[in-house]
Amino acid sequence: MLQPFRLALALALVSGAAARAEPAQGARVDRKRPVTVASAPAEPLPVVHVAGDTPTLFLFSSPIQRKTLTFDESRIRVLDAGERSIVVQPVANLGDGERQEIGVFFADGRAPARAAFVLVTDPAEVDSRIDVQRPAPPSETCPTDAHAPAPKPEDFVLLGYLDGKGVTTSKIQDRRDDAQGFRTQGAVSFRGKGWVLVDVTIWNTSDKQAWTPREATFTGRVGMPLRARLVTAKKGPIPPGEERRVIAVAEIQESDASFVFALEVRGDDGRRLLIPEVRFPKPAAGGAQ
Template identity: 70%
Template structure:
Protein backbone atom coordinates (compact mmCIF):
# COMPACT_ATOMS: atom_id res chain seq x y z
CA UNK A 1 0.00 0.00 0.00
CA UNK A 2 1.29 3.42 -0.91
CA UNK A 3 2.09 5.73 1.97
CA UNK A 4 -0.05 8.92 2.15
CA UNK A 5 2.85 11.11 1.00
CA UNK A 6 3.58 8.97 -2.05
CA UNK A 7 -0.10 8.61 -2.84
CA UNK A 8 -0.64 12.37 -2.72
CA UNK A 9 2.34 12.99 -4.97
CA UNK A 10 1.27 10.26 -7.38
CA UNK A 11 -2.27 11.63 -7.67
CA UNK A 12 -1.03 15.17 -8.21
CA UNK A 13 1.42 14.08 -10.88
CA UNK A 14 -1.25 11.98 -12.64
CA UNK A 15 -3.55 15.01 -12.73
CA UNK A 16 -0.73 17.09 -14.16
CA UNK A 17 0.27 14.43 -16.71
CA UNK A 18 -3.26 13.94 -17.94
CA UNK A 19 -3.82 17.66 -18.38
CA UNK A 20 -0.45 18.06 -20.13
CA UNK A 21 -1.29 15.37 -22.65
CA UNK A 22 -4.63 16.81 -23.73
CA UNK A 23 -5.01 20.49 -22.86
CA UNK A 24 -8.50 21.78 -23.46
CA UNK A 25 -8.86 24.65 -25.91
CA UNK A 26 -8.22 27.91 -24.08
CA UNK A 27 -7.20 26.11 -20.85
CA UNK A 28 -4.07 26.95 -18.90
CA UNK A 29 -1.02 24.95 -19.94
CA UNK A 30 0.44 22.93 -17.06
CA UNK A 31 4.17 23.23 -16.45
CA UNK A 32 6.79 21.48 -14.32
CA UNK A 33 9.84 23.54 -13.46
CA UNK A 34 12.59 24.23 -10.94
CA UNK A 35 13.02 27.39 -8.85
CA UNK A 36 15.78 28.53 -6.51
CA UNK A 37 15.20 29.75 -2.97
CA UNK A 38 16.13 33.39 -2.41
CA UNK A 39 19.49 33.50 -0.59
CA UNK A 40 19.02 36.95 0.94
CA UNK A 41 16.15 39.28 1.80
CA UNK A 42 17.27 41.55 -1.04
CA UNK A 43 16.60 38.90 -3.70
CA UNK A 44 13.12 38.72 -5.25
CA UNK A 45 11.02 35.72 -4.24
CA UNK A 46 10.38 33.10 -6.94
CA UNK A 47 6.95 33.41 -8.56
CA UNK A 48 4.75 30.31 -8.77
CA UNK A 49 1.61 30.23 -10.95
CA UNK A 50 -1.40 28.59 -9.31
CA UNK A 51 -5.01 27.98 -10.36
CA UNK A 52 -8.23 27.15 -8.57
CA UNK A 53 -8.73 23.90 -10.48
CA UNK A 54 -5.15 22.55 -10.31
CA UNK A 55 -3.07 21.34 -7.31
CA UNK A 56 0.54 22.59 -7.30
CA UNK A 57 3.16 20.26 -5.82
CA UNK A 58 6.29 21.72 -4.18
CA UNK A 59 9.15 19.20 -3.83
CA UNK A 60 12.03 20.35 -1.60
CA UNK A 61 15.66 19.22 -1.78
CA UNK A 62 15.92 19.40 2.05
CA UNK A 63 13.47 18.43 4.83
CA UNK A 64 11.10 21.18 5.96
CA UNK A 65 9.31 22.02 9.20
CA UNK A 66 5.72 21.88 8.04
CA UNK A 67 4.42 23.41 11.28
CA UNK A 68 6.15 26.68 10.27
CA UNK A 69 4.20 26.94 7.00
CA UNK A 70 2.62 30.39 6.62
CA UNK A 71 -0.03 31.45 4.09
CA UNK A 72 -3.41 33.19 3.86
CA UNK A 73 -5.91 30.46 4.71
CA UNK A 74 -8.74 32.49 3.21
CA UNK A 75 -7.08 32.37 -0.22
CA UNK A 76 -4.85 29.28 -0.22
CA UNK A 77 -5.57 25.67 0.79
CA UNK A 78 -2.86 23.18 1.75
CA UNK A 79 -3.99 19.77 0.55
CA UNK A 80 -1.03 17.90 2.02
CA UNK A 81 2.32 18.64 3.70
CA UNK A 82 5.10 16.14 4.31
CA UNK A 83 8.77 15.99 5.19
CA UNK A 84 9.85 17.29 1.77
CA UNK A 85 6.63 18.27 0.00
CA UNK A 86 3.66 20.61 0.05
CA UNK A 87 0.58 20.45 -2.17
CA UNK A 88 -1.41 23.68 -2.43
CA UNK A 89 -4.39 24.95 -4.37
CA UNK A 90 -6.01 28.39 -4.21
CA UNK A 91 -9.64 28.63 -3.13
CA UNK A 92 -10.21 30.18 -6.55
CA UNK A 93 -8.13 31.85 -9.21
CA UNK A 94 -6.26 34.79 -7.73
CA UNK A 95 -7.32 38.17 -9.03
CA UNK A 96 -5.39 40.25 -11.52
CA UNK A 97 -2.42 41.75 -9.69
CA UNK A 98 -3.06 39.66 -6.55
CA UNK A 99 0.11 38.21 -5.03
CA UNK A 100 -0.05 35.73 -2.14
CA UNK A 101 3.12 34.89 -0.18
CA UNK A 102 3.75 31.40 1.19
CA UNK A 103 6.79 30.41 3.26
CA UNK A 104 8.22 27.54 5.28
CA UNK A 105 11.40 26.96 7.33
CA UNK A 106 13.85 24.16 6.55
CA UNK A 107 14.48 21.54 9.25
CA UNK A 108 18.27 22.04 9.46
CA UNK A 109 20.35 25.06 10.44
CA UNK A 110 21.86 25.78 7.02
CA UNK A 111 21.26 29.04 5.19
CA UNK A 112 18.97 30.05 3.65
CA UNK A 113 16.78 28.99 6.56
CA UNK A 114 13.42 29.73 4.91
CA UNK A 115 11.87 29.12 1.52
CA UNK A 116 9.29 31.69 0.41
CA UNK A 117 7.28 32.05 -2.78
CA UNK A 118 4.88 34.52 -4.39
CA UNK A 119 1.74 32.81 -5.70
CA UNK A 120 -0.09 34.36 -8.66
CA UNK A 121 -2.61 33.25 -11.27
CA UNK A 122 -1.60 33.39 -14.93
CA UNK A 123 -4.42 32.99 -17.48
CA UNK A 124 -2.13 31.06 -19.84
CA UNK A 125 -0.08 28.75 -17.59
CA UNK A 126 -0.16 26.99 -14.21
CA UNK A 127 2.69 25.22 -12.38
CA UNK A 128 1.67 21.67 -11.54
CA UNK A 129 5.06 20.80 -10.02
CA UNK A 130 7.82 22.96 -8.54
CA UNK A 131 11.21 21.46 -7.69
CA UNK A 132 12.67 23.76 -5.01
CA UNK A 133 16.43 24.16 -5.20
CA UNK A 134 18.42 25.41 -2.23
CA UNK A 135 21.75 27.16 -2.87
CA UNK A 136 24.73 25.12 -1.74
CA UNK A 137 26.94 26.68 0.96
CA UNK A 138 30.49 27.69 -0.05
CA UNK A 139 33.10 24.96 0.38
CA UNK A 140 35.02 26.52 3.26
CA UNK A 141 36.64 25.19 6.40
CA UNK A 142 34.19 25.07 9.29
CA UNK A 143 34.70 28.04 11.60
CA UNK A 144 32.69 29.46 14.50
CA UNK A 145 29.93 31.61 13.08
CA UNK A 146 31.14 35.22 13.01
CA UNK A 147 27.66 36.70 13.20
CA UNK A 148 24.31 34.98 13.48
CA UNK A 149 21.48 36.13 11.17
CA UNK A 150 19.33 38.79 12.79
CA UNK A 151 16.35 36.87 14.24
CA UNK A 152 12.79 38.09 14.51
CA UNK A 153 10.64 37.38 17.59
CA UNK A 154 8.13 35.43 15.52
CA UNK A 155 10.88 33.10 14.27
CA UNK A 156 11.38 31.65 17.76
CA UNK A 157 7.67 30.94 18.17
CA UNK A 158 7.16 29.55 14.64
CA UNK A 159 10.16 27.26 15.00
CA UNK A 160 8.89 26.06 18.37
CA UNK A 161 11.95 27.24 20.32
CA UNK A 162 9.79 29.28 22.71
CA UNK A 163 6.38 28.18 23.99
CA UNK A 164 4.10 29.08 26.90
CA UNK A 165 6.73 27.88 29.38
CA UNK A 166 9.20 30.52 28.20
CA UNK A 167 12.96 30.24 28.81
CA UNK A 168 14.76 29.39 32.07
CA UNK A 169 18.27 30.62 32.96
CA UNK A 170 21.01 30.04 35.48
CA UNK A 171 24.34 31.83 35.87
CA UNK A 172 27.78 31.29 37.33
CA UNK A 173 29.70 34.22 38.77
CA UNK A 174 32.63 32.31 40.24
CA UNK A 175 35.86 31.80 38.31
CA UNK A 176 37.55 28.54 37.42
CA UNK A 177 41.29 28.22 37.85
CA UNK A 178 43.04 28.83 34.56
CA UNK A 179 44.06 25.67 32.72
CA UNK A 180 46.13 25.90 29.52
CA UNK A 181 45.97 29.67 29.93
CA UNK A 182 42.17 29.87 29.64
CA UNK A 183 39.82 30.98 32.42
CA UNK A 184 36.06 31.20 32.70
CA UNK A 185 34.93 34.73 33.57
CA UNK A 186 31.17 34.35 33.31
CA UNK A 187 28.55 31.87 32.13
CA UNK A 188 24.79 32.13 31.63
CA UNK A 189 22.88 28.93 30.81
CA UNK A 190 19.62 29.25 28.84
CA UNK A 191 17.04 26.52 28.30
CA UNK A 192 14.03 26.70 26.00
CA UNK A 193 11.74 24.27 24.23
CA UNK A 194 14.01 21.50 22.95
CA UNK A 195 17.27 23.46 23.17
CA UNK A 196 20.01 24.64 25.53
CA UNK A 197 22.51 27.47 25.10
CA UNK A 198 25.57 28.51 27.11
CA UNK A 199 26.74 32.13 26.90
CA UNK A 200 30.40 32.02 27.95
CA UNK A 201 33.00 34.75 28.52
CA UNK A 202 36.57 33.39 28.37
CA UNK A 203 39.80 35.10 29.47
CA UNK A 204 42.99 34.24 27.59
CA UNK A 205 45.88 34.73 30.03
CA UNK A 206 48.50 37.37 29.11
CA UNK A 207 51.35 34.83 29.17
CA UNK A 208 49.73 32.65 26.50
CA UNK A 209 49.39 33.10 22.72
CA UNK A 210 46.23 34.20 20.93
CA UNK A 211 43.57 31.51 20.88
CA UNK A 212 40.64 30.90 18.55
CA UNK A 213 37.70 28.80 19.85
CA UNK A 214 36.67 26.41 17.09
CA UNK A 215 34.22 23.83 18.48
CA UNK A 216 32.15 23.05 21.55
CA UNK A 217 30.83 19.85 23.11
CA UNK A 218 28.29 19.17 25.85
CA UNK A 219 29.27 16.02 27.77
CA UNK A 220 26.57 14.53 30.01
CA UNK A 221 26.74 12.01 32.80
CA UNK A 222 25.14 9.44 30.51
CA UNK A 223 24.73 9.15 26.77
CA UNK A 224 26.85 10.38 23.88
CA UNK A 225 28.50 13.83 23.88
CA UNK A 226 26.51 16.49 22.01
CA UNK A 227 28.38 18.60 19.45
CA UNK A 228 27.17 22.19 19.73
CA UNK A 229 26.92 25.04 17.27
CA UNK A 230 29.52 27.64 18.23
CA UNK A 231 28.92 31.35 17.62
CA UNK A 232 31.62 33.93 18.39
CA UNK A 233 30.56 37.48 19.18
CA UNK A 234 33.83 38.76 17.69
CA UNK A 235 35.32 36.65 14.90
CA UNK A 236 38.91 35.46 15.06
CA UNK A 237 41.34 34.87 17.91
CA UNK A 238 41.16 36.08 21.52
CA UNK A 239 44.39 38.07 22.05
CA UNK A 240 46.58 37.46 25.12
CA UNK A 241 45.17 39.17 28.20
CA UNK A 242 41.73 39.79 26.68
CA UNK A 243 38.24 38.33 26.94
CA UNK A 244 36.19 36.63 24.24
CA UNK A 245 32.51 35.75 24.25
CA UNK A 246 31.09 32.62 22.61
CA UNK A 247 27.67 30.98 22.50
CA UNK A 248 27.29 27.18 22.37
CA UNK A 249 23.84 25.83 21.46
CA UNK A 250 22.38 22.38 20.80
CA UNK A 251 18.98 20.67 20.55
CA UNK A 252 18.02 18.31 23.39
CA UNK A 253 14.98 16.10 24.13
CA UNK A 254 12.27 17.76 26.19
CA UNK A 255 12.31 16.61 29.80
CA UNK A 256 10.92 17.93 33.10
CA UNK A 257 14.20 17.73 35.04
CA UNK A 258 17.34 19.84 35.32
CA UNK A 259 20.08 19.01 32.81
CA UNK A 260 23.72 19.04 33.88
CA UNK A 261 26.62 18.95 31.39
CA UNK A 262 30.34 19.53 31.22
CA UNK A 263 30.99 22.08 28.47
CA UNK A 264 34.24 21.78 26.52
CA UNK A 265 35.32 24.64 24.24
CA UNK A 266 38.22 23.57 22.06
CA UNK A 267 40.51 25.64 19.90
CA UNK A 268 44.02 26.24 18.60
CA UNK A 269 46.99 24.18 19.72
CA UNK A 270 44.91 21.54 21.51
CA UNK A 271 44.02 24.15 24.13
CA UNK A 272 40.58 23.86 25.63
CA UNK A 273 38.41 25.26 28.40
CA UNK A 274 36.50 22.63 30.38
CA UNK A 275 33.57 23.87 32.46
CA UNK A 276 31.99 21.23 34.72
CA UNK A 277 28.49 21.20 36.20
CA UNK A 278 26.79 23.58 33.78
CA UNK A 279 23.18 23.41 34.93
CA UNK A 280 20.18 24.02 32.67
CA UNK A 281 17.11 24.41 34.85
CA UNK A 282 13.94 22.48 34.08
CA UNK A 283 11.22 24.33 32.15
CA UNK A 284 8.92 26.56 34.13
CA UNK A 285 5.42 25.25 34.75
CA UNK A 286 2.70 26.72 32.55
CA UNK A 287 0.26 29.04 34.24
CA UNK A 288 -2.99 27.34 35.17
CA UNK A 289 -5.80 28.19 32.80
Protein backbone atom coordinates in the same frame (compact mmCIF):
# COMPACT_ATOMS: atom_id res chain seq x y z
CA MET B 1 -7.71 5.83 -53.78
CA LEU B 2 -10.15 6.41 -50.93
CA GLN B 3 -13.83 6.44 -51.72
CA PRO B 4 -15.57 9.82 -51.08
CA PHE B 5 -17.41 8.49 -48.00
CA ARG B 6 -14.27 7.03 -46.43
CA LEU B 7 -12.33 10.20 -47.15
CA ALA B 8 -14.99 12.34 -45.52
CA LEU B 9 -15.04 10.03 -42.47
CA ALA B 10 -11.25 10.17 -42.13
CA LEU B 11 -11.23 13.95 -42.32
CA ALA B 12 -13.98 14.11 -39.70
CA LEU B 13 -12.04 11.87 -37.31
CA VAL B 14 -8.82 13.86 -37.72
CA SER B 15 -10.71 17.12 -37.24
CA GLY B 16 -12.38 15.78 -34.08
CA ALA B 17 -9.06 14.59 -32.62
CA ALA B 18 -7.47 17.98 -33.29
CA ALA B 19 -10.37 19.75 -31.62
CA ARG B 20 -10.00 17.55 -28.52
CA ALA B 21 -6.25 18.26 -28.38
CA GLU B 22 -6.77 22.02 -28.23
CA PRO B 23 -7.68 23.56 -24.86
CA ALA B 24 -11.23 24.72 -24.52
CA GLN B 25 -11.74 28.38 -25.19
CA GLY B 26 -11.17 30.35 -21.97
CA ALA B 27 -9.34 27.47 -20.19
CA ARG B 28 -5.97 28.15 -18.58
CA VAL B 29 -2.81 26.72 -20.12
CA ASP B 30 -1.30 24.07 -17.84
CA ARG B 31 2.40 24.70 -17.09
CA LYS B 32 5.10 22.49 -15.55
CA ARG B 33 8.35 24.36 -14.97
CA PRO B 34 11.43 24.73 -12.76
CA VAL B 35 11.68 27.67 -10.35
CA THR B 36 14.77 28.81 -8.43
CA VAL B 37 14.19 30.18 -4.93
CA ALA B 38 15.47 33.62 -3.93
CA SER B 39 19.02 33.48 -2.59
CA ALA B 40 18.89 36.73 -0.58
CA PRO B 41 16.18 38.71 1.28
CA ALA B 42 16.45 41.60 -1.18
CA GLU B 43 15.62 39.39 -4.18
CA PRO B 44 11.99 39.26 -5.36
CA LEU B 45 10.15 36.03 -4.61
CA PRO B 46 9.31 33.80 -7.58
CA VAL B 47 5.68 34.06 -8.74
CA VAL B 48 3.57 30.91 -9.12
CA HIS B 49 0.19 30.89 -10.90
CA VAL B 50 -2.55 29.02 -9.02
CA ALA B 51 -6.24 28.45 -9.65
CA GLY B 52 -9.19 27.36 -7.55
CA ASP B 53 -9.87 24.32 -9.74
CA THR B 54 -6.26 23.07 -10.10
CA PRO B 55 -3.88 21.69 -7.42
CA THR B 56 -0.29 22.90 -7.70
CA LEU B 57 2.49 20.46 -6.82
CA PHE B 58 5.82 21.79 -5.49
CA LEU B 59 8.69 19.28 -5.78
CA PHE B 60 11.79 20.27 -3.79
CA SER B 61 15.36 19.31 -4.61
CA SER B 62 16.11 18.58 -0.93
CA PRO B 63 14.03 17.66 2.15
CA ILE B 64 11.87 20.32 3.82
CA GLN B 65 10.59 20.86 7.36
CA ARG B 66 6.85 20.48 6.95
CA LYS B 67 6.05 22.02 10.33
CA THR B 68 7.58 25.32 9.19
CA LEU B 69 5.04 25.87 6.41
CA THR B 70 3.52 29.35 6.55
CA PHE B 71 0.50 30.51 4.53
CA ASP B 72 -2.91 32.15 4.92
CA GLU B 73 -5.25 29.26 5.72
CA SER B 74 -8.29 31.39 4.86
CA ARG B 75 -7.10 31.70 1.26
CA ILE B 76 -4.79 28.72 0.61
CA ARG B 77 -5.26 25.01 1.33
CA VAL B 78 -2.35 22.59 1.70
CA LEU B 79 -3.73 19.31 0.37
CA ASP B 80 -0.63 17.28 1.16
CA ALA B 81 2.90 17.76 2.49
CA GLY B 82 5.72 15.23 2.28
CA GLU B 83 9.44 15.08 2.82
CA ARG B 84 10.13 16.79 -0.51
CA SER B 85 6.76 17.99 -1.74
CA ILE B 86 3.68 20.05 -0.96
CA VAL B 87 0.39 20.28 -2.86
CA VAL B 88 -1.53 23.55 -2.58
CA GLN B 89 -4.74 24.97 -3.98
CA PRO B 90 -6.45 28.29 -3.34
CA VAL B 91 -9.87 28.16 -1.72
CA ALA B 92 -11.03 30.20 -4.71
CA ASN B 93 -9.31 32.06 -7.52
CA LEU B 94 -7.28 34.90 -6.06
CA GLY B 95 -8.60 38.35 -6.87
CA ASP B 96 -7.02 40.88 -9.18
CA GLY B 97 -3.88 42.20 -7.53
CA GLU B 98 -4.08 39.66 -4.66
CA ARG B 99 -0.74 38.09 -3.79
CA GLN B 100 -0.48 35.29 -1.24
CA GLU B 101 2.88 34.17 0.14
CA ILE B 102 3.76 30.60 1.09
CA GLY B 103 7.09 29.54 2.57
CA VAL B 104 8.89 26.58 4.11
CA PHE B 105 12.36 25.92 5.56
CA PHE B 106 14.72 23.33 4.12
CA ALA B 107 15.80 20.58 6.52
CA ASP B 108 19.55 20.88 5.98
CA GLY B 109 19.85 24.55 7.01
CA ARG B 110 22.06 25.36 4.02
CA ALA B 111 21.61 28.80 2.49
CA PRO B 112 19.15 29.76 1.24
CA ALA B 113 17.49 28.19 4.25
CA ARG B 114 13.91 29.03 3.25
CA ALA B 115 11.91 28.66 0.05
CA ALA B 116 9.14 31.23 -0.40
CA PHE B 117 6.79 31.97 -3.29
CA VAL B 118 4.15 34.51 -4.23
CA LEU B 119 0.89 32.91 -5.37
CA VAL B 120 -1.34 34.74 -7.87
CA THR B 121 -4.17 33.77 -10.20
CA ASP B 122 -3.64 34.37 -13.91
CA PRO B 123 -6.57 34.08 -16.34
CA ALA B 124 -4.40 32.46 -19.01
CA GLU B 125 -2.02 30.13 -17.15
CA VAL B 126 -1.85 27.82 -14.14
CA ASP B 127 1.21 26.02 -12.75
CA SER B 128 0.28 22.43 -12.00
CA ARG B 129 3.86 21.43 -11.16
CA ILE B 130 6.81 23.48 -9.88
CA ASP B 131 10.27 21.88 -9.62
CA VAL B 132 11.90 23.90 -6.84
CA GLN B 133 15.60 24.45 -7.27
CA ARG B 134 18.13 26.12 -4.99
CA PRO B 135 20.80 28.42 -6.39
CA ALA B 136 24.27 26.99 -6.77
CA PRO B 137 26.42 27.42 -3.63
CA PRO B 138 28.82 30.37 -3.72
CA SER B 139 32.38 29.76 -4.85
CA GLU B 140 34.96 28.89 -2.23
CA THR B 141 36.44 32.39 -2.51
CA CYS B 142 33.24 33.93 -1.14
CA PRO B 143 32.29 33.74 2.55
CA THR B 144 29.69 31.04 3.09
CA ASP B 145 27.54 33.27 5.29
CA ALA B 146 27.52 36.19 2.85
CA HIS B 147 24.28 34.97 1.26
CA ALA B 148 22.59 33.67 4.42
CA PRO B 149 19.50 35.66 5.38
CA ALA B 150 19.57 37.31 8.78
CA PRO B 151 17.45 35.28 11.23
CA LYS B 152 14.19 36.79 12.40
CA PRO B 153 12.40 36.21 15.74
CA GLU B 154 9.67 34.17 14.09
CA ASP B 155 12.27 31.81 12.60
CA PHE B 156 13.11 30.42 16.05
CA VAL B 157 9.44 29.60 16.66
CA LEU B 158 8.95 28.08 13.20
CA LEU B 159 12.06 25.92 13.59
CA GLY B 160 10.83 24.63 16.96
CA TYR B 161 13.52 26.16 19.17
CA LEU B 162 10.91 28.10 21.17
CA ASP B 163 7.48 27.08 22.37
CA GLY B 164 4.86 28.33 24.81
CA LYS B 165 7.10 27.59 27.78
CA GLY B 166 9.66 30.10 26.62
CA VAL B 167 13.32 30.08 27.65
CA THR B 168 14.73 29.87 31.17
CA THR B 169 18.05 31.41 32.18
CA SER B 170 20.42 31.17 35.11
CA LYS B 171 23.50 33.22 36.01
CA ILE B 172 26.80 31.39 36.47
CA GLN B 173 29.34 32.45 39.05
CA ASP B 174 32.56 33.99 37.66
CA ARG B 175 35.59 31.73 37.91
CA ARG B 176 39.35 32.14 38.08
CA ASP B 177 41.78 29.33 37.26
CA ASP B 178 45.36 30.59 37.58
CA ALA B 179 46.87 27.18 36.84
CA GLN B 180 45.17 27.00 33.44
CA GLY B 181 45.35 30.74 32.89
CA PHE B 182 41.64 31.55 32.54
CA ARG B 183 39.02 33.84 34.02
CA THR B 184 35.34 33.88 33.15
CA GLN B 185 32.90 36.75 33.35
CA GLY B 186 29.17 37.28 32.88
CA ALA B 187 28.32 33.67 32.08
CA VAL B 188 24.63 32.87 31.58
CA SER B 189 22.94 29.55 30.87
CA PHE B 190 19.86 29.24 28.65
CA ARG B 191 17.43 26.38 28.22
CA GLY B 192 14.79 26.17 25.49
CA LYS B 193 12.84 23.49 23.69
CA GLY B 194 15.31 20.65 23.15
CA TRP B 195 18.51 22.67 23.68
CA VAL B 196 20.82 24.16 26.30
CA LEU B 197 23.36 26.95 25.83
CA VAL B 198 26.05 28.76 27.81
CA ASP B 199 27.17 32.27 26.86
CA VAL B 200 30.44 33.18 28.56
CA THR B 201 33.30 35.67 28.21
CA ILE B 202 36.69 33.95 28.61
CA TRP B 203 39.83 35.89 29.56
CA ASN B 204 43.21 34.44 28.64
CA THR B 205 45.66 35.67 31.28
CA SER B 206 48.68 37.67 30.15
CA ASP B 207 51.21 35.11 31.38
CA LYS B 208 49.91 32.38 29.05
CA GLN B 209 50.21 31.77 25.33
CA ALA B 210 47.44 32.49 22.82
CA TRP B 211 44.67 29.91 23.14
CA THR B 212 41.97 28.73 20.75
CA PRO B 213 38.88 26.94 22.14
CA ARG B 214 38.41 23.78 20.06
CA GLU B 215 35.67 21.65 21.62
CA ALA B 216 33.28 21.57 24.57
CA THR B 217 31.39 18.97 26.60
CA PHE B 218 28.55 19.15 29.11
CA THR B 219 28.95 16.44 31.78
CA GLY B 220 26.10 15.71 34.18
CA ARG B 221 25.93 13.78 37.40
CA VAL B 222 24.20 10.94 35.54
CA GLY B 223 23.98 9.93 31.92
CA MET B 224 26.36 10.33 29.02
CA PRO B 225 28.30 13.57 28.37
CA LEU B 226 26.83 15.90 25.78
CA ARG B 227 29.09 17.07 22.97
CA ALA B 228 28.55 20.79 22.41
CA ARG B 229 29.01 23.07 19.43
CA LEU B 230 31.31 26.03 19.95
CA VAL B 231 30.63 29.47 18.50
CA THR B 232 32.99 32.40 19.05
CA ALA B 233 32.34 36.07 18.47
CA LYS B 234 35.65 36.32 16.60
CA LYS B 235 37.68 33.73 14.75
CA GLY B 236 41.20 32.79 15.75
CA PRO B 237 43.03 32.38 19.08
CA ILE B 238 42.52 34.51 22.19
CA PRO B 239 45.76 36.50 22.63
CA PRO B 240 47.37 36.77 26.09
CA GLY B 241 45.62 39.35 28.24
CA GLU B 242 42.54 39.51 26.01
CA GLU B 243 38.99 38.20 26.12
CA ARG B 244 36.62 36.42 23.78
CA ARG B 245 32.89 35.72 23.92
CA VAL B 246 32.26 31.98 23.56
CA ILE B 247 28.97 30.12 23.22
CA ALA B 248 28.52 26.38 23.81
CA VAL B 249 25.23 24.77 22.75
CA ALA B 250 23.95 21.19 22.81
CA GLU B 251 20.72 19.34 22.05
CA ILE B 252 18.95 17.57 24.90
CA GLN B 253 16.07 15.14 25.29
CA GLU B 254 12.75 16.63 26.32
CA SER B 255 12.32 16.41 30.10
CA ASP B 256 10.69 18.32 32.91
CA ALA B 257 13.70 17.87 35.17
CA SER B 258 16.24 20.55 35.93
CA PHE B 259 19.80 19.85 34.79
CA VAL B 260 23.12 20.59 36.47
CA PHE B 261 26.22 20.18 34.31
CA ALA B 262 29.92 20.90 34.34
CA LEU B 263 31.02 22.64 31.15
CA GLU B 264 34.51 21.80 29.93
CA VAL B 265 36.07 23.79 27.07
CA ARG B 266 39.28 22.29 25.64
CA GLY B 267 41.81 23.95 23.38
CA ASP B 268 45.45 24.31 22.43
CA ASP B 269 48.35 22.78 24.41
CA GLY B 270 46.03 20.65 26.52
CA ARG B 271 44.69 23.71 28.38
CA ARG B 272 41.08 23.46 29.44
CA LEU B 273 38.50 25.61 31.15
CA LEU B 274 36.15 23.90 33.61
CA ILE B 275 32.95 25.61 34.79
CA PRO B 276 31.16 23.47 37.40
CA GLU B 277 27.58 23.82 38.61
CA VAL B 278 26.05 25.09 35.39
CA ARG B 279 22.31 25.02 36.04
CA PHE B 280 19.59 24.70 33.42
CA PRO B 281 16.20 25.23 35.10
CA LYS B 282 13.23 23.37 33.67
CA PRO B 283 11.22 25.20 31.00
CA ALA B 284 8.57 27.49 32.40
CA ALA B 285 7.02 30.75 31.29
CA GLY B 286 8.85 33.54 33.03
CA GLY B 287 12.17 35.30 33.29
CA ALA B 288 15.55 34.49 34.77
CA GLN B 289 15.82 31.99 37.59
